[in-house]
Amino acid sequence: MTVATDPVAVAPAKSRFRLSWPWILLGIAGILVVMSLLRIVTGVDDLDSSGTIRATLIAAVPIGLAGLGGLWSERAGVVNIGLEGMMMLGTFGAGYFGYFYGPWQGVVGAILLGAAGGLLHAVATVYFGVDHIVSGVAINIIAAGAVQYLAGMAFTGVPGGGQTQSPPIDRLPSITISGLSEPLGEIERENWFVVSDAAAVLRALVTNMSVLTIIALALFVATWWLLWRTAFGLRLRSVGESPAAAESLGVNVYRYKFIAVITSGGLAGLAGGFLALVAANAFRDGQTGGRGYIGLAAMIFGNWRPGGLFAGSMLFGYTDTLRLRGGGETVHALLLLVAVFLVLLALWQWRQHGRRSALIAAVLGVVVAGIYMVSDQVPNELATMTPYLTTLLVLAVFSQNLRMPAADGKIYRKGSAG
């Protein structure tokens, strides 16, 4: 009999890449240079105009908040595919309380209704031990039905409202620093390499910035601090990594899971509320459009970390914005970037000795570049699939470098620690 060698032990221990400030700044600078180059090469100025970036931020916030919801829940070991349903509840909460009581009440309503969905998910998965995906799917069905039924009741007959949409809601305050916005706008119009692009980004940040966007950004920082810098966060994450060990150390596993999943629902609800209150100014049926799922994908892309999730949601928000603003033409410009990315990926895979995947990436890169050359715009129907295709592509490339919480999706019964 031969002794089997443990493949894990043989593999050389790789030092993990740490995201630190110099790397973040370098990354931002790199993205600016690439976008600037792409803008000049393709001649599509809208690729990184301040309008596009502002729209990107608005598209990214709901995705990011939903992803943050997923992060809370999965860090405690509960897979939450019901984010989409909780978001729907949030859109209705924002519509109902926003219209009848005021926009801030709408924010609270969105969070509360989302959290109610989270509570349902927590009861089913944590207390009753139902499969997490089954419960999530059921919650999505219930939420869709409930929102349609409630909307029909709340908004039919109301002036400006109807069976499937609320009347316009008052806007939340937004902030413009006009002393900065104007001069930055001038620099942006000059079309200087990199400088104009940086100005566009800064201008987007100081013009018409909704308060809710700022709150959302603060929630990212707060989540990072709570989960990675406090004892509470350590316990919550330990529940997602090894519930038995956590319980043996006296952590109340059920309580932490409940807190995490309810928070998750609240964040998803806020994501829905953002859609109704900031991205649009009314509740509409079907407003979420699968953003809960994209948020989940952004979280996976971000390796279950707030920083990565932020990058992921910006990426998806950006592709979503491009299709909405420029449609086929702008998405077409993006093809060139995808082609370059695929070729770089092929080279990297070649170095990592992944000959076959390198070949696949190279062939795909050449095909995309070919499409870019022979066509001059992407048909509008196909442009609508940009964010989803990006999600798939990104997951296909990166999912093997990711590590999810060890007990994620596993059902834990109290007292299993023995």
Added chain:
Amino acid sequence: MTDSRMTRIALAVAAPVLALVTAFVITSVVLILAGDDWLGVWGQILSWPSNRTMVNIVNSATVYYLSAVAVAIGFRMNLFNIGVDGQYRVASFAAAWVAGEAWLPGYLNIVLALLAGMFVGAMWAGIAGLLRVTRGVSEVISTIMLNAIATAVVAYFLRKVAIRTEGSNIISTKPIAEESRIPGIPFLGGEIYGFVVVAVLVGVAYWVVINRTRFGFDLRAAGQNESAAVASGIDVKRMILVTMLLSGAAAGLVGMPLLFGQDYAYGSTFQSGLGFAGIAIALLGRNHPVGIALGALLFAFLDQQSNPLQILLDVSPDIVKVTQGVIVLAVVIAYEVVRRYGVRIEQRQVAAALDAETREKEVSA
């Protein structure tokens, strides 16, 4: 029949009953809180359906059944094929296009179109399977993304091949010729889809393959305990891929009753969302072909009976979607509760038996 067997049967029946009662209570509470006439709503939904409604129930249950079987194939292998929705839309479009072009005469055309639909459905699901096997992408996320991509792809190709009906915005593929349609079966004075027969055959085939073949055994083994399956020499990656392909091929059939028995073309108004109902029904029927049939009939019954609610009582029929969702969640919770209760009873019986044994020994010693 022994006592324990009786309890087991009672417990098995208890779960769905418990779930239905829960759904009934929760829906009623929602209706009462909303100030709707809840007794009137139940009076309408639980009334005996008219003959025409009966025909509609059977028809819509047929479609649900196929969708649920497609989902169930994945479930048996622990795969969540949430993408049945996209798969059947892509497949229906492909089949409608093939059938509309009418390369073959009469019934041969139907066979060709069905094969085309199943092939396209399988390929669309195969993308998710391939990503899972080669790149480790969760099929849950990839199939959801593929659903959205399917919408875009179908819209694009529909515009390429479509013909526009005079004076309307609806575009669709070429209608299927008279001789290539599937005739209906007379039922209660109306006609149900001829495709009902195919749905039944699919159900039988599903049962036979899963329960009576080597492949089905491997599939269930891999679904229940992957490491044990690997240890016994099952190639799990290959099983994942094959299961996804089979599930997608079954999903390819979902739209066919509508295509060959009702619409005769794929247009922008083709029914969507059937895949999600399929997930719910597969869970409800516990992946068993007969259970799924009962679940499909229940869902179709609720759908059809709630249709007149808006006109009769000014209540939105969307309320039954809440009922349906609650049924799904309640049924899985009920199965879990009942299982735990059953385990406890069993433990108590074993403990009692052991106690008696030790006592006897002590007496004899």
